[in-house]
Structures are given as structure tokens and as C-alpha cells.
Amino acid sequence: MIPYGRQTIGAQDVQAVLSVLESDWLTQGPTVEHFEAAVSEYVGAKHAVAYSSGTAALHGAAWATGLGPGKIGATSALTFAASAHCLRYVGADIELLDIQSDTYNISLSGLPRVDAVIPVHFAGLPVDMAAIGNERPTVVIEDAAHALGAQTPDGPVGISTHSDVTCFSFHPVKPITSGEGGMAVTNDDEIAERLRRFRSHGIVRKPEQGAWYYEVEELGYHYRMTDIQAALGLSQLQRLDHFIERRNEQAEWYRERLKSLPLVLPPAAPSGFRHGYHLFPVLVEDRKSVFEKLHVLGIGVQVHYVPLHKHPVNKHLKSDHLENVEYIYERILSLPIHPSLGVGQQEYIANSLEDILSE
Numbered sequence: 001m002i003p004y005g006r007q008t009i010g011a012q013d014v015q016a017v018l019s020v021l022e023s024d025w026l027t028q029g030p031t032v033e034h035f036e037a038a039v040s041e042y043v044g045a046k047h048a049v050a051y052s053s054g055t056a057a058l059h060g061a062a063w064a065t066g067l068g069p070g071k072i073g074a075t076s077a078l079t080f081a082a083s084a085h086c087l088r089y090v091g092a093d094i095e096l097l098d099i100q101s102d103t104y105n106i107s108l109s110g111l112p113r114v115d116a117v118i119p120v121h122f123a124g125l126p127v128d129m130a131a132i133g134n135e136r137p138t139v140v141i142e143d144a145a146h147a148l149g150a151q152t153p154d155g156p157v158g159i160s161t162h163s164d165v166t167c168f169s170f171h172p173v174k175p176i177t178s179g180e181g182g183m184a185v186t187n188d189d190e191i192a193e194r195l196r197r198f199r200s201h202g203i204v205r206k207p208e209q210g211a212w213y214y215e216v217e218e219l220g221y222h223y224r225m226t227d228i229q230a231a232l233g234l235s236q237l238q239r240l241d242h243f244i245e246r247r248n249e250q251a252e253w254y255r256e257r258l259k260s261l262p263l264v265l266p267p268a269a270p271s272g273f274r275h276g277y278h279l280f281p282v283l284v285e286d287r288k289s290v291f292e293k294l295h296v297l298g299i300g301v302q303v304h305y306v307p308l309h310k311h312p313v314n315k316h317l318k319s320d321h322l323e324n325v326e327y328i329y330e331r332i333l334s335l336p337i338h339p340s341l342g343v344g345q346q347e348y349i350a351n352s353l354e355d356i357l358s359e
């Protein structure tokens with residue numbers, strides 16, 4: 001089966017992991033620090049704090065920015081569960097927003113009255129963060145799980161000019177991988193300190209009372225990344241720009257090859273932006289049957305995502321205003337795209353899709 005996304009691992013990645021395995025540190029240590037410094041430099045944010053997953057990083061971001069019971073955070077209804085559930089983890093409530101039909105992202109102008117907003121850079125196309133203007137909610141957390149390596153007129157996604165924290169994921173289908181892993185970046189010293197405390201049980205060291213002495217000040221979690229994972233992530237980061245270029249070439253190839261087929265191509269990046277193409281989601285009629293026929297042919301297309309309000313865990317959320325989400329969800333289908341996908345495979349995918357759509 002050709003997967004819709006997968007990791008691209010090279011000899012240098014294998015070597016990087018092996019050297020950590022033979023070193024003194026396996027748990028969070030010097031390699032995590034190097035990985036954090038490298039991501040912070042790449043995106044242009046002051047601090048980077050590694051986590052055990054993107055979900056854990058979002059949980060940390062919600063906590064570190066002071067969200068909790070009585071607060072409401074808004075996010076897209078067409079996203080992965082973690083974008084919204086990080087709010088519920090800290091006791092805050094979720095308000096679901098419809099997406100724009102020309103970007104599949106939420107719009108930051110004219111937001112409802114909420115305490116927080118969590119824009120998701122869907123498929124790797126950056127949300128126009130500058131549109132947030134002066135009436136921004138108190139807390140802005142970017143869910144950039146799809147968008148490490150994407151660019152905006154302000155700089156790389158993660159520069160966090162218009163947000164408090166930006167979170168990345170290093171799951172194998174994401175732009176780079178550490179096996180499992182995530183990172184929260186911020187320009188705020190106090191939020192960075194809270195992000196560090198939260199991932200390590202809420203522990204604060206007090207060496208003035210003895211070299212061994214520490215106190216647990218708040219109820220933190222154990223959300224640390226290992227040096228083994230960081231070695232893989234750091235090695236992958238060296239090839240991030242190359243990976244994103246490959247994805248953009250593949251996307252252009254699909255656009256040209258599929259343009260006369262009865263389907264809707266994904267939103268493209270406006271000028272001044274670079275798309276990350278984590279996904280290549282097309283819209284087709286009779287999606288279920290197209291999905292099944294492609295799977296029979298060994299093409300692992302996927303649906304991103306079952307909208308948040310359709311999950312039983314979120315059945316209390318208001319959802320009668322999500323027209324674009326409903327329309328797009330009925331038709332959306334992610335075609336395979338990842339740096340190790342070959343031209344021959346892309347031709348096979350396009351030819352198969354053409355045959356199915358002309359039946």
C-alpha cells in the first residue's frame with residue numbers, strides 16, 4: 001500500500017541515533033537541548049521546549065498560557081482531536097469555528113468573543129496570522145503540527161510574531177520526525193519557563209537548600225522527549241528544506257496532471273507564503289467509493305479529518321454553523337504526498353484516480 005504520508009529516513013539519521021545509544025544519555029539530555037536550539041534558530045523564536053508528542057506540547061501550551069476552567073478557546077472544527085482537546089485537558093471549553101472555503105483554515109478576522117484561539121495551519125498552508133489585528137483574544141496558540149518548514153510574510157511558521165506559543169509535532173507523517181515527539185516555541189520568557197516546568201512534574205530545583213533539593217510547585221506531567229528521539233529529530237531538521245521542496249514539486253506535478261479531472265484541487269499558497277504540503281487534499285464527489293477503489297489498487301488515501309463535533313466525546317459542542325466544514329468533509333480525500341514518494345508512484349496514483357473518476 002502506498003501510504004498517504006510516511007517518514008523519510010537516511011543513513012545519517014540512523015548514525016545519529018546510534019551515536020546517542022552509545023553515549024551516556026538516553027533520556028532528556030544534551031541532544032534534546034541541541035534539538036531545541038536548532039528548532040528555535042530555524043523558526044526564529046526565542047525559546048523552544050521539546051515534548052514527548054505534539055499533543056503533549058499543546059497541553060503544555062494551554063497550561064503555560066493560563067487557560068483553565070471558565071475560559072473558552074476557539075479552533076477549527078476540521079482538525080485532529082488534539083487541537084481542541086488540549087483545552088479540555090486544562091478544564092477550558094471549546095468553541096468550534098467554520099473554515100474558509102478558499103484556504104480550509106479559520107479566519108482570524110471577526111473572531112467571536114473567546115479567551116483563546118488555536119489556529120491550525122491545515123495541510124501545511126499557513127493561516128494568515130497578521131489578520132488577527134489588535135482585538136486578539138488574550139491567548140493565541142498556533143497548532144503548526146502540519147507546518148514546520150512553511151513560510152509566511154513574517155518569516156517561518158513558528159516565529160510567533162502574532163501568537164504566544166506555536167506547537168509542532170514530529171510524528172512520522174509530519175514534516176520531520178523523531179518517532180514520537182513535539183515542540184512548543186515562544187518568545188515569552190515566563191511562558192517558556194512554565195512550559196519547561198510542566199513537562200517535568202512541575203519540579204523546581206532549589207540548590208540553595210542543598211544540591212539534592214527540589215519542590216513540586218504545581219501539578220505537572222512527565223512529557224519529556226528522549227535524547228534518542230532528539231537525535232533523530234535534529235538529523236531530520238538538516239533536510240527539512242529539501243523535504244519541503246520535494247513536497248512542493250510533487251504538489252505542482254499533481255496540480256498540472258489533475259487539473260482537467262472532475263475534482264477540486266487544494267488551496268494554493270498566496271504570494272509571500274510557502275506551503276508545507278503536509279497533505280494534498282482534493283475534493284471528489286462520491287468520496288466513499290473513490291476511497292475504496294483506490295485502496296483496492298494499493299493507494300492509501302486518507303480522510304483528514306472526521307470533524308471534531310462528530311466524535312461522541314464532543315457531542316455537547318455547538319455545531320449547527322459549520323457549513324463549509326460539513327461540505328468539505330463529505331468530499332475531502334488526501335492523496336499520498338511525502339518526500340520518498342517516487343514519480344512512478346505519483347503517475348500510478350493519478351492514472352488510477354483518472355480511471356475511477358471517468359467510470
Ligand SMILES: *Cc1c(COP(=O)(O)O)cnc(C)c1O
Binds near residue numbers: 180
Ligand atoms: C499530528 C497532529 C497533532 C498531534 O501531534 P502528535 O505528535 O501526534 O501528538 C496535533 N494537531 C494536529 C493538527 C495534528 O495533525
